[in-house]
Amino acid sequence: MSDLTVLFADIAKSTALFEKYGDDKARSAIASVLNMLTEVSENFEGVLIKTIGDEIMCTFPTPQLAIQAAVAMQESVSGNFVLGSHPIGIRIGFHHGVVIQEKGDVYGDTVNVAARMAGVAKKGQIITNSLTFKSNDLNNSIKHRDLGKTKIKGKLLAVKIIEIFWQKDVSQVTRVSSALDLKLPEAAFKMTLDVNGRKIVMTEKSPNKIVGRGEECDIQVLAPMASRIHAEIQFSDGNFRIEDQSTNGTWLELGGNSLRLHRDKTVLLGTGKISLGSADFSDNVMIINFKI
DSSP, X not given: OEEEEEEEEEETTHHHHHHHHOHHHHHHHHHHHHHHHHHHHHHTTOEEXXXXXXXXXXXXXXXXXHHHHHHHHHHHHTTTOEETTEEOOEEEEEEEEEXXXXXXXXXXXXXXXXXXXXXXOOTXXXXXXXXXXXXXXXXXXXXXXXXXXXXOTTOSSOEEEEEXXXXXXXXXXXXXOXXXXXXXXXXXXXXXXXXXXXXXXXXXXXXXXXXESSTTSSEEOOOTTSOSSOEEEEEETTEEEEEEOOSSOEEEEETTEEEEESSOEEEOOSEEEEEESOSOTTOTTTEXXXXX
């Protein structure tokens, strides 16, 4: 075992490239970007572990090198890769910690947390957490902001998320308001999820549930169209909500009506169905039934 920084970088909204330009052109464009990302990582002592579809996974000796590489990756891709009228962008997440190295691959909690950071990131973002950020020597010279906390599988306490700014001008970046501790009524809130016959009960005191294809998820759904980190179900301000974080989107069936979420959130009401990555509500592999 050894201490390494694990970094994931993937193409944001790559599905749209395939839908609009076809497989051949999309694959070629994505391959060009991933090759560039690999070259950039090597300039900062990065080691490519593997390429997974539209993303790369690599390791760095220190968080400092990972930060420098992530900034260089965003700078190298931004404005330089366009397919048709579609500018290609990337999202990056990383975490530093102990990993298990075996046959050219890395495993362990550090990898899971890094994957979660990449899942939180949106197009053009570099995301890590306070533990990793505080462990590097560049804190005073790096512009960043606190994005609040999120729950990660295997962690008792929520983790503080940090966005690292790479743009020279951050004046147009949306400000994040301070979270208010709202006092909720003491009524008992409860939602029951049915995942392939497995019952999961959530209350207002339950931690957020991460849903997706990855082993690091609280609710693992082995659906081919689902993302590794697909969505997050949470209770806030008196309501259960679902937030899509996927490539293909999340479909909801509510009161006979269908709704598609993509990098957005909505309130769950009454009873309904959640489909990961597909509008096909007849496929039980992808479906989560809920009742509030």
